[in-house]
Amino acid sequence: MTETRPAKPADPHASHLPTASASTGPAEASKPAKPFDPRSAALRRFALSISVFTILGHTLLGFEQAYMTPVVAILTAYLLETVLETADAAAAGRRPRFLGVPAGQLVDFYLPAHITGLACAMLLYGNNRLTPTICAVTIAVASKYLIRIRIGGRLKHVLNPSNGGIVAVLLLFPWVGIAPPYQFTEYLPDSLDWLVPAVILVGGTLINGKLTRKMPLIAAWVGGFVLQAVVRGGLTDISMISALLPITGAAFVLFTNYMITDPATTPWRWRGQVAFGLTTAAAYGVLVSLHIVYGLFFALVATCVLRGTGLVVLERQKQRQRRVQAATAAPPAAPAPAADRPAADQPVLDSEPVGSVGRAQR
Numbered sequence: 001m002t003e004t005r006p007a008k009p010a011d012p013h014a015s016h017l018p019t020a021s022a023s024t025g026p027a028e029a030s031k032p033a034k035p036f037d038p039r040s041a042a043l044r045r046f047a048l049s050i051s052v053f054t055i056l057g058h059t060l061l062g063f064e065q066a067y068m069t070p071v072v073a074i075l076t077a078y079l080l081e082t083v084l085e086t087a088d089a090a091a092a093g094r095r096p097r098f099l100g101v102p103a104g105q106l107v108d109f110y111l112p113a114h115i116t117g118l119a120c121a122m123l124l125y126g127n128n129r130l131t132p133t134i135c136a137v138t139i140a141v142a143s144k145y146l147i148r149i150r151i152g153g154r155l156k157h158v159l160n161p162s163n164g165g166i167v168a169v170l171l172l173f174p175w176v177g178i179a180p181p182y183q184f185t186e187y188l189p190d191s192l193d194w195l196v197p198a199v200i201l202v203g204g205t206l207i208n209g210k211l212t213r214k215m216p217l218i219a220a221w222v223g224g225f226v227l228q229a230v231v232r233g234g235l236t237d238i239s240m241i242s243a244l245l246p247i248t249g250a251a252f253v254l255f256t257n258y259m260i261t262d263p264a265t266t267p268w269r270w271r272g273q274v275a276f277g278l279t280t281a282a283a284y285g286v287l288v289s290l291h292i293v294y295g296l297f298f299a300l301v302a303t304c305v306l307r308g309t310g311l312v313v314l315e316r317q318k319q320r321q322r323r324v325q326a327a328t329a330a331p332p333a334a335p336a337p338a339a340d341r342p343a344a345d346q347p348v349l350d351s352e353p354v355g356s357v358g359r360a361q362r
Contacts, residue, residue: 054070058070066128117137181273
């Protein structure tokens, strides 16, 4: 909402000059439009969609977590994001990113924490206990500051935050599980069971196709998932239909459109996206063949760790190459002795080569 300024009296001598609207002054009218930020737009749409889905889940769909679970989750995420950003800024000698910024940037700063908190609250099931969710959110937000690598002079976190927190809780608390798939459609008629996965699929595809540009990753992941199901069906006694069945559920669609496509932990180039998606699918197939449950989440953690390790190795190779190039580079030419230089008042001979003239003048 913009402030409306009172209109100035008309000036008969300035009728030929352009006038500004009543809602914006001349300086505001000439100010260039703010460039479109796809990352900010994607974060806002992700946050809005997961917030709406959480509300609908607890009121209409059949989510079985306690009503306080998402509330406690996002409050924990906000608090930790503030504390850890303050500590990180103090260590780096900079101002925290949530201070002295416009309201829009402040909202964007807390959106990742908002998404992480609601994702952990939605996907984990610890009955009526809040401790597992708080633990998952704590690990998730802390991983962004503690598990980082330096690439090109910038720090990047390695793990998908919410996925990392979920995996940690599954390992630390064996009695905690993933939310049952039926909770996404428990209160819907059988004829509308397809509606929720369809809405999630369409919404996530629009966001990823227009904003995150991660459709190659999604295609590679889904194609790799189908391929591993075919391989397992041909090499083992498992039914191929059973191996493909998870692809029809709301949990798989959520994982595909909102978790594996996290922009901060996945590649941007299409070749890297394809490799990331296929690797995650292969890791899932191996884990399921070893009878390890919750293979989706463990496979994504394994792929993120593998990618982070590869990035560190490549960065060290680049640094080594730069040091070798700097060491083998020809040293700069030594200045000419003072006796060979012409005096300040002595003109340079016309027959002297141009290069020598330049060196003498320098």
